Amino acid sequence: MEPLSRRGVLILGATGAAVAVGGGLVLWSQLPGTPVTPVPPPSEPPEQPPASESNGTLREPEILSSSGGLLELTLTAAMTDDTIAGATVRALTYNGTLPGPTLRVRPGDRIALTVRNELGTETNIHTHGLVVSPEGNSDNVFVMIEAGDSLDYEYQLGDDHPPGVFWYHPHHHGHVAEQLFAGLYGAIIVEGDPVVEPSRERLLVISDIAFDAAGNVAAASQMERMLGREGDIVMVNGQTGGTMSAQPGDLERWRIVNACSSRYLRLRLDGQKLQLLGMDSGHYEAPLDVQEVELMPGNRADILVTATAGTSVLRTLPFDRGGMGRGGGMGGAGAPASATTGANLADFVVSGTPASPTAPMVALPPQRDLRLETMSGVRTLTLAMGGGGGMGGMAFTLDGKLFDEGRIDTEVSYDSLEEWTLVNTSTMDHPFHLHVWPMQLIEVAGVPVTPTDYRDVVPVPAGASTTVRISFSGLSGKTVYHCHILDHEDLGMMGVINTS
Numbered sequence: 001m002e003p004l005s006r007r008g009v010l011i012l013g014a015t016g017a018a019v020a021v022g023g024g025l026v027l028w029s030q031l032p033g034t035p036v037t038p039v040p041p042p043s044e045p046p047e048q049p050p051a052s053e054s055n056g057t058l059r060e061p062e063i064l065s066s067s068g069g070l071l072e073l074t075l076t077a078a079m080t081d082d083t084i085a086g087a088t089v090r091a092l093t094y095n096g097t098l099p100g101p102t103l104r105v106r107p108g109d110r111i112a113l114t115v116r117n118e119l120g121t122e123t124n125i126h127t128h129g130l131v132v133s134p135e136g137n138s139d140n141v142f143v144m145i146e147a148g149d150s151l152d153y154e155y156q157l158g159d160d161h162p163p164g165v166f167w168y169h170p171h172h173h174g175h176v177a178e179q180l181f182a183g184l185y186g187a188i189i190v191e192g193d194p195v196v197e198p199s200r201e202r203l204l205v206i207s208d209i210a211f212d213a214a215g216n217v218a219a220a221s222q223m224e225r226m227l228g229r230e231g232d233i234v235m236v237n238g239q240t241g242g243t244m245s246a247q248p249g250d251l252e253r254w255r256i257v258n259a260c261s262s263r264y265l266r267l268r269l270d271g272q273k274l275q276l277l278g279m280d281s282g283h284y285e286a287p288l289d290v291q292e293v294e295l296m297p298g299n300r301a302d303i304l305v306t307a308t309a310g311t312s313v314l315r316t317l318p319f320d321r322g323g324m325g326r327g328g329g330m331g332g333a334g335a336p337a338s339a340t341t342g343a344n345l346a347d348f349v350v351s352g353t354p355a356s357p358t359a360p361m362v363a364l365p366p367q368r369d370l371r372l373e374t375m376s377g378v379r380t381l382t383l384a385m386g387g388g389g390g391m392g393g394m395a396f397t398l399d400g401k402l403f404d405e406g407r408i409d410t411e412v413s414y415d416s417l418e419e420w421t422l423v424n425t426s427t428m429d430h431p432f433h434l435h436v437w438p439m440q441l442i443e444v445a446g447v448p449v450t451p452t453d454y455r456d457v458v459p460v461p462a463g464a465s466t467t468v469r470i471s472f473s474g475l476s477g478k479t480v481y482h483c484h485i486l487d488h489e490d491l492g493m494m495g496v497i498n499t500s
């Protein structure tokens, strides 16, 4: 059988519909007696303020930069009045803004961060993707900050820390989805050798949120928690309908964060040239020409946009990430709204005098390719949904267990190289996230991944498996891996790893 494209596989996997037959994959809609599921067309009607209803220039969060190798800052988590999509609402914010400030640092820097908790409930913070120690007062997700307290964190970045865009968000098990969905997140940029001198650099933190009639962040129902809550408002940097302006020929570098609790993004910017430089902390040796960029919750993309005259709309298309079962189906009660609903995110208006050409791209050094190396261990981890989950619902498990912070599920030897096969026996996709050690994506649903591709959140499509290779060098300690549909993490789809 012909190998399927990755896109094809993800669509197949997302429906929970790929069936292994004779070692190959067959569309379940091709099997007798099964309904045909339509794949969403590439263009969808706008769901958000269209190009004509602009809400002004797209704003970006305040930038806090390190100097002399140190970034010292305080982040205060509190409930704040805000205006979102034209309504007066109350959200949770860091330092009063949604998203919180952007931290800009360099490899070798130290970040001294005080988190003040004015939420009225426990919280803590996690620096998603940063390759820093998970112990002590570094990126330790096992510590908590009681209501009214504060905690001093300190992160030491290695001199060889990968450049890229990372982010921070709360990680208090049981409340991650609720606190993040309400507005607690911000970006971290680790600078590195410039691949190109862009005309402009932009940060786009994409997130979704929903409010009740009183202007409070909407609580999730039991079904929404099982599916992974989604908001009907999809924002860029806390804004809907923002406008970005450029001149023809401008070469812009966009760093995009998917800070949604559960929503998968399928981003398009039709009419413009897009090149993907890398995902998460990884980079490709040469930029990939793309038309669409898929970001699971937690993923980031580093993109070059070559501006062409005209107005383009940055939008996200529907993505079918599966549902509660085959009966649910795409768009049914047992499937999330994003299976059938996209959103317009921002306008990109390109006009005026053509910009002078920018300098050519500098080639990036090749990344270590773990496919060429001998593994010292192999493991299989199973992501499952099953009965007996309490609340009269499903249990979301990792290796048949619910999260227990007092248990170590996976012991790894420091400096080892391991191949992990992530098996998803459920009818929903699960984006798998490992803290601290980046994963090289090797294979998704039987399809090998080329070129060398490092991520900290990898796709594990419904009813399929994913293979990654990991180098457990540089740092040791105890931390977690989990589904980055944060409701699933809160429901227990998380395990503890100790590297020593």
Ligand code: C2O
Residues within 6 Å of the ligand: 126, 128, 169, 171, 298, 433, 435, 480, 482, 484
């Ligand atoms: Cu972005 Cu453990 O999380």
Ligand code: CU
Residues within 6 Å of the ligand: 126, 127, 128, 129, 433, 434, 435
């Ligand atoms: Cu993380």
Ligand code: CU
Residues within 6 Å of the ligand: 429, 430, 431, 483, 484, 485, 488, 489, 493
């Ligand atoms: Cu999940």
